[in-house]
Amino acid sequence: xxxxxxxxxxxxxxxxxxxxxxxxxxxxxxxxxxxxxxxxxxxxxxxxxxxxxxxxxxxxxxxxxxxxxxxxxxxxxxxxxxxxxxxxxxxxxxxxxxxxxxxxxxxxxxxxxxxxxxxxxxxxxxxxxxxxxxxxxxxxxxxxxxxxxxxxxxxxxxxxxxxxxxxxxxxxxxxxxxxxxxxxxxxxxxxxxxxxxxxxxxxxxxxxxxxxxxxxxxxxxxxxxxxxxxxxxxxxxxxxxxxxxxxxxxxxxxxxxxxxxxxxxxxxxxxxxxxxxxxxxxxxxxxxxxxxxxxxxxxxxxxxxxxxxxxxxxxxxxxxxxxxxxxxxx
Amino acid sequence: xxxxxxxxxxxxxxxxxxxxxxxxxxxxxxxxxxxxxxxxxxxxxxxxxxxxxxxxxxxxxxxxxxxxxxxxxxxxxxxxxxxxxxxxxxxxxxxxxxxxxxxxxxxxxxxxxxxxxxxxxxxxxxxxxxxxxxxxxxxxxxxxxxxxxxxxxxxxxxxxxxxxxxxxxxxxxxxxxxxxxxxxxxxxxxxxxxxxxxxxxxxxxxxxxxxxxxxxxxxxxxxxxxxxxxxxxxxxxxxxxxxxxxxxxxxxxxxxxxxxxxxxxxxxxxxxxxxxxxxxxxxxxxxxxxxxxxxxxxxxxxxxxxxxxxxxxxxxxxxxxxxxxxxxxxxxxxx
Ligand SMILES: Nc1ncnc2c1ncn2[C@@H]1O[C@H](COP(=O)(O)OP(=O)(O)O)[C@@H](O)[C@H]1O
Ligand SMILES: Nc1ncnc2c1ncn2[C@@H]1O[C@H](COP(=O)(O)OP(=O)(O)O)[C@@H](O)[C@H]1O
Ligand SMILES: [Mg+2]
Ligand SMILES: [Mg+2]
Numbered sequence: 001x002x003x004x005x006x007x008x009x010x011x012x013x014x015x016x017x018x019x020x021x022x023x024x025x026x027x028x029x030x031x032x033x034x035x036x037x038x039x040x041x042x043x044x045x046x047x048x049x050x051x052x053x054x055x056x057x058x059x060x061x062x063x064x065x066x067x068x069x070x071x072x073x074x075x076x077x078x079x080x081x082x083x084x085x086x087x088x089x090x091x092x093x094x095x096x097x098x099x100x101x102x103x104x105x106x107x108x109x110x111x112x113x114x115x116x117x118x119x120x121x122x123x124x125x126x127x128x129x130x131x132x133x134x135x136x137x138x139x140x141x142x143x144x145x146x147x148x149x150x151x152x153x154x155x156x157x158x159x160x161x162x163x164x165x166x167x168x169x170x171x172x173x174x175x176x177x178x179x180x181x182x183x184x185x186x187x188x189x190x191x192x193x194x195x196x197x198x199x200x201x202x203x204x205x206x207x208x209x210x211x212x213x214x215x216x217x218x219x220x221x222x223x224x225x226x227x228x229x230x231x232x233x234x235x236x237x238x239x240x241x242x243x244x245x246x247x248x249x250x251x252x253x254x255x256x257x258x259x260x261x262x263x264x265x266x267x268x269x270x271x272x273x274x275x276x277x278x279x280x281x282x283x284x285x286x287x288x289x290x291x292x293x294x295x296x297x298x299x300x301x302x303x304x305x306x307x308x309x310x311x312x313x314x315x316x317x318x319x320x321x322x323x324x325x326x327x328x329x330x
Numbered sequence: 331x332x333x334x335x336x337x338x339x340x341x342x343x344x345x346x347x348x349x350x351x352x353x354x355x356x357x358x359x360x361x362x363x364x365x366x367x368x369x370x371x372x373x374x375x376x377x378x379x380x381x382x383x384x385x386x387x388x389x390x391x392x393x394x395x396x397x398x399x400x401x402x403x404x405x406x407x408x409x410x411x412x413x414x415x416x417x418x419x420x421x422x423x424x425x426x427x428x429x430x431x432x433x434x435x436x437x438x439x440x441x442x443x444x445x446x447x448x449x450x451x452x453x454x455x456x457x458x459x460x461x462x463x464x465x466x467x468x469x470x471x472x473x474x475x476x477x478x479x480x481x482x483x484x485x486x487x488x489x490x491x492x493x494x495x496x497x498x499x500x501x502x503x504x505x506x507x508x509x510x511x512x513x514x515x516x517x518x519x520x521x522x523x524x525x526x527x528x529x530x531x532x533x534x535x536x537x538x539x540x541x542x543x544x545x546x547x548x549x550x551x552x553x554x555x556x557x558x559x560x561x562x563x564x565x566x567x568x569x570x571x572x573x574x575x576x577x578x579x580x581x582x583x584x585x586x587x588x589x590x591x592x593x594x595x596x597x598x599x600x601x602x603x604x605x606x607x608x609x610x611x612x613x614x615x616x617x618x619x620x621x622x623x624x625x626x627x628x629x630x631x632x633x634x635x636x637x638x639x640x641x642x643x644x645x646x647x648x649x650x651x652x653x654x655x656x657x658x659x660x661x662x663x664x665x
Contacts, residue, residue: 042529159620187391188556189617192600196616214529217559217602221609240606256604258534260563262586263603269541270563272534276499 003030004208005176010068012053018281023049025232036209038219041229047212051178056085091121094169098181104153110164111149117171136167159190180212195222216259228252231278231288234307238314248316250293295320345550346380351412353402370624372398374574385551387565389558391621394571396554400520404436405429434464437516441523443507447495454491457510480509501532520552537564558601562586570594573632574624576651580658590660593633639664
């Protein structure tokens with residue numbers, strides 16, 4: 001059976017002063033109802049552009065979706081009209097951004113904004129929409145929710161604003177929620193409150209969640225499956241357990257090795273990934289990670305590896321059989 | 331290359347003593363005549379010792395007073411009350427002139443060196459600038475040589491000296507910020523979230539750089555960060571701050587193995603470990619609410635509004651930071 005969302009070959013480019021940039025290049029991933037997929041990668045790797053592309057929110061110019069398909073509930077979102085797409089956004093697919101302050105309108109009450117999708121997509125009256133907003137704010141555990149309906153965003157703390165954003169996302173009971181670094185601006189205790197809430201609510205409603213993050217700890221705690229991005233491409237996909245236990249791509253392995261962990265043996269040196277992140281305007285012809293890779297071969301410099309299965313639903317975009325090579329060294 | 335700190339390593343007296351430090355920022359109001367209507371108690375009774383060659387980590391959520399503590403130690407802010415003693419000298423009331431010889435010996439490394447560095451100056455001049463300000467090397471050529479030496483020391487190529495800051499990546503900029511701080515041959519570096527803006531692969535490079543420099547130069551660090559795993563990795567001792575006060579201070583092993591303050595426990599529990607199997611079995615202790623305003627901190631224990639264990643006494647009586655043995659100090663009535 002088809003998954004709830006199947007993105008394949010998604011490619012988005014931007015025209016920049018320094019030439020065209022393939023911010024997202026042949027990206028494929030999928031997510032099923034009730035599942036949490038994490039998209040992880042460092043800044044500039046194409047996480048946000050992937051999400052914005054599938055929502056068709058890429059500003060054109062300078063951006064353009066040049067290839068791919070986004071199958072959602074049996075429909076290719078890249079082929080429908082803009083009016084049809086507007087009916088999908090905020091209804092069947094909702095998005096939560098990192099900075100709630102920039103996504104909330106400072107001059108409208110929180111209740112009006114949380115209730116708006118219900119008016120827009122369900123044709124509810126103002127009165128009914130505000131009532132629903134009160135329920136939703138209570139659902140995301142904002143204290144005294146009903147009296148907060150009339151508050152303005154600046155009267156909320158950072159964590160409360162993000163709760164309000166979640167309430168707005170939930171308004172029309174979406175099938176898919178995309179959360180782009182929803183807690184990066186928040187303190188760690190608030191981060192865990194917000195992510196646990198989001199996880200609990202998606203579990204209750206059966207919605208799928210795409211969680212975009214750069215934090216490997218967050219991925220480990222909340223994700224079922226993971227796609228790792230590097231330089232606009234997905235380099236590895238698998239279940240969270242597989243990816244952490246048996247990372248196959250040298251970049252994923254490098255990431256796992258370079259983050260300090262709360263539970264690690266003290267006194268060990270961190271193992272950084274050598275070199276610098278790539279400049280997207282001058283990517284090498286082969287694998288974008290090749291200049292930083294310890295396993296690089298001649299072929300890696302010539303050809304771009306495609307994302308291929310390595311068994312168990314685990315995929316990687318790498319020519320090198322790292323496990324076998326590790327064996328050679330022993 | 332001289333090693334300023336190493337000579338002092340055998341000296342058992344602490345490099346820095348901070349005693350009951352308070353930094354309150356006045357809030358003024360009024361259209362014609364401004365008068366003080368309140369104050370933000372950014373730092374409100376912080377004490378710690380820093381030994382030579384040691385790294386003290388400062389952690390806590392945003393607004394708890396970490397940066398203010400660092401700036402007060404550097405005397406870049408006025409101190410409301412308490413004492414700061416640097417290498418035996420009480421600098422609490424020092425004016426600019428009196429601070430001059432001391433300021434060379436303590437330098438700051440910022441989160442975003444880009445914001446604090448002049449984009450129109452070449453890297454060589456950026457690194458040499460503090461040397462001019464402090465009359466360190468009188469001759470321009472000697473300063474340029476020294477700047478190149480410092481670039482090599484922080485892992486950059488000396489020939490990068492003639493470039494401008496915008497030509498560098500985030501990690502390289504942080505290296506330049508460190509080189510600039512080191513140009514004064516300081517004893518103490520106050521590193522305020524120096525790796526927080528960097529991607530993890532680059533963060534590891536910079537953390538290693540700090541550790542290597544400490545080894546080779548005998549530097550003493552105050553390392554401010556909100557990432558507890560990074561702080562645990564780099565620090566010898568860690569102070570956990572909450573709303574302008576220290577909740578707990580201990581060596582890193584003790585703090586992570588046996589945290590005693592409920593806030594420390596909550597903070598540690600909130601940090602996910604990058605391993606799904608461990609996370610699946612880890613008890614999830616969520617602390618409710620958010621940090622209250624420093625303008626109006628709760629009476630009694632400042633954490634009581636969020637503390638799952640709070641009792642009546644916590645609401646009225648402020649707990650003192652008490653030694654509970656093995657260098658661990660906790661400010662909690664229940665410990
Ligand atoms: N509006 C834009 N104009 C030009 N380039 C852009 C624009 N938005 C994004 N990009 C480029 O796309 C790349 C990927 O960006 P993004 O998806 O935001 O990364 P992240 O993984 O940090 O979310 C970046 O390197 C950036 O240069
Ligand atoms: N110059 C200032 N004037 C008024 N309040 C300030 C000033 N600097 C910091 N504060 C306040 O002091 C508190 C502590 O700030 P800070 O030391 O920057 O915290 P941290 O570095 O731990 O995030 C915060 O409530 C902050 O808003
Ligand atoms: Mg992004
Ligand atoms: Mg700060």
